[in-house]
Amino acid sequence: MNFTIENIEAAHQKVKTGADFPQYIQTIKAMGVSHYKVYVPDGNTEYFSNENRSVQTGSKYDILKVSDIVSLENFKLRLKLHQQGETDYMTFCNDCAGNGIKGWTMDLTAMTCTYFDRNETDILTEHIPG
Template identity: 30%
Template sequence: MEFTLKSIQDAHEKYTGPDFPKLFKAFKDMGMISNEVNIQHGTSVYTNTNDQTITAEGVKVSHPIADTSNTDEVKDILKRHQAGQTEFPTFCEEMAQAGIYKWYIDINDGTCSYIDLKQQTIVSEQIPQ
């Protein structure tokens, strides 16, 4: 799989919520090393092993990001989304209300970290591979 915007978009269409580990694998197969999703600005930045980046328009939340993050709420939102109970735009809105403005996927470490406005990692999860 090539590291192109089209390949990335195709992978996002194919794999959602419960299929996140498959999306992660597709990203890895493209040579991607990281993905940063910023729901406050509505951008996603993808970086590959050659330090090439692709910036794409993503979901921009309509609610302001909560000033205070809530770890238990973030974990509950993640659990419901990973079980397929919410669509991605709803997931993003709920994360904003729980104080998360971006998440960072480290492909090499196999982690996804959810970050608040104070630049603190609120939840970091290992991605099943």
């Protein structure tokens, strides 16, 4: 495993909008990150190597309550706004929680992002732009 939370956070500091995101993905992929999982309730992110070893950021903010009800169409609207740079990360996390999204998994091999609900059931998968 060639990466640390510090390496990843340094790369993440360069992400200002959704437009910067593809470069961030390429950077952490080059470090050896195979996939990562973000948990909306507290912002913890776990990064995995191909050997399935991992490092975690730990809690990043006060607990957000994730709705029991998934509002997929509303979530898609909020997601699109975020991807266009119209909302910041914390707003997006609140949007996820309010629409029943507990988190997401970024697969850097398949280049997909899969959002999941409170039961960790996959709700929506999108292709990550290269």
